[in-house]
Amino acid sequence: MLFVMKIYMLLLVFLISCAGLAQNNYLLKTEDGRRVLLKSDYTWEYVDMKPLIDSTEVDFTKQPKNSVCDLPQNFVEPKLDKKIQSQLKKGRATIAHIKKKVAKDHNCDAADVLLLSASEKKTNGVYHFCVNGTKVTYKRNGHAIVKKGKLF
DSSP, X not given: OHHHHHHHHHHHHHHHHHHHHTOOOEEEXXXXXXXXXXXXXXXXXXXXXXXXXOTTTOOGGGSOTTTTTTOOTTOOOOOOOHHXXXXXXXXXXXXXXXXXXXXXXXXXXXXXXXXXXXXXXSSEEEEEEEETTEEEEEEEETTEEEETTOOO
């Protein structure tokens, strides 16, 4: 009888904690720089009443391609280990294949994808790219290549 009561108490505590964790509030930023609080009851409110930047002063279309990546003028992509790259050729997971996947994910050419840094082994690797002025990170596990933070 005591064992059954413990199970009921654990179940009750678990259900109460799940209900509390299910209600999340999200903080987002608008295009003009204001922060918005999205509440779990489907309402929202501004956290910052004034915009942080005046959107009329900034022309986002005329920024250079690598403005976010902050690359020097004479930037050279790092060289990867030729032995590892030759082993990855069979599974189509070389840096050229990874660049093609990144370019496909971001709707650009493979030439627009710049490798910033890489850490790779035969079994896995992490690659940091600059794509159209945006920094992105991709992971390789075996021959599977996926954007960091995505499961599928």
